[in-house]
Amino acid sequence: MPTITEQDLNKHIAARGFGPLYLLSGDEKLTLKRAARKLIEKSSGEGFPEFNRSIFTNDSDMEGVAAAVEALPFMAEHKCAAVSDFDPDSKSSEDLERLLSLMEDLPDTTTLVFWYPTLDIPAKRSPKWRKFLEAAGKAGYTVDFPRLNxxxxxxxxxxxxxxxxxxxxxxxxxxxxxxxxxxxxxxxxxxxxxxxxxxxxxxxxxxxxxxxxxTPKSTETTVFIMVRALTSGRYEEAYNQLDLLFYRGEEPIAILGAMAASYIDMYRVKAALESGLTGSAPAEYASEYKGRGGFRLQNAERSSKKLTLSGLRRCLDLLLEADLSLKGSKMEPRLVLEGLISRLLLAVQG
Structure with missing residues (x-):
């Protein structure tokens, strides 16, 4: 069966035309949780939820899951069995095969729901994950909840x-x-x-x-303000923002990573503009600009107006040197980042 959207899932629920199996996963966990709870509630009928709604976690025994799926609904036409954050890699080969066999022949009276409120399905999948996802795709519907734009x-x-x-x-x-x-x-x-x-x-x-x-500012936002101060030559404001980040207990490597992302944005935008393209051109080849990418690129274009491509290239070299220092030297992380700020200021000035 196919991959469907959240809207398709809502139509299934409204029509009470439930499939034998649903797998709900994705980055937008809040929307996913709401949809899963609604699906579980509606597919288990209105009466006797203690009999017709079976809730399991990854720690649950697979025999218990199988028994709940195969049992007939109690004074109702339909029931639901739901498993949250199921991780095939945590199961023995025997337990996984038992589940896969069950998924091949699900009863018409039960909807089996796998949903992932906290666990992310890995991009690089083991053989167990591949087997499980393939079986789920054949047995029912998969629903993705991507990050909203x-x-x-x-x-x-x-x-x-x-x-x-x-x-x-x-x-x-x-x-x-x-x-x-x-x-x-x-x-x-x-x-x-x-x-x-x-x-x-x-x-x-x-x-x-x-x-x-x-509203507290996220790490990315605070770093953006710091980088904007740097590119404008406002060294005092840049150091104040760095002070704020350390005061909040932000990890130095996370601060550096957010700084690097800002400078990479500016470099890509500047390179596109100097090639005769628009500032939004990087969105056509870089996946990280999906969703709010236009906002990032617009900020990068404004921040890089007074900078040269060679100056930005030098800034990227300095960021790489700082990354190596954070990971491989005994120097205090704060000193590394304070030194980086002074060198970035000099790089953009000449």
Missing amino acids: GADLRRLIKKEAERQGCELAPKSWEKLLSYAGSDLHTLRSETEKLCAYALGLGQKEITPAMVEEL
């Missing part, structure tokens, strides 16, 4: 704000997205906090000033 995120968060009695203006949304990142769970939490604050002041609108005051 800007338009979808805005629609959901705007709806969440309205549900709580607030309005989220476009400028406030842009600032919230840039500060909190694109994780749906984080955005919902921040929106809930902002709504409570606005309503407490007797206001409905979440203003940009509220977002600025209340």
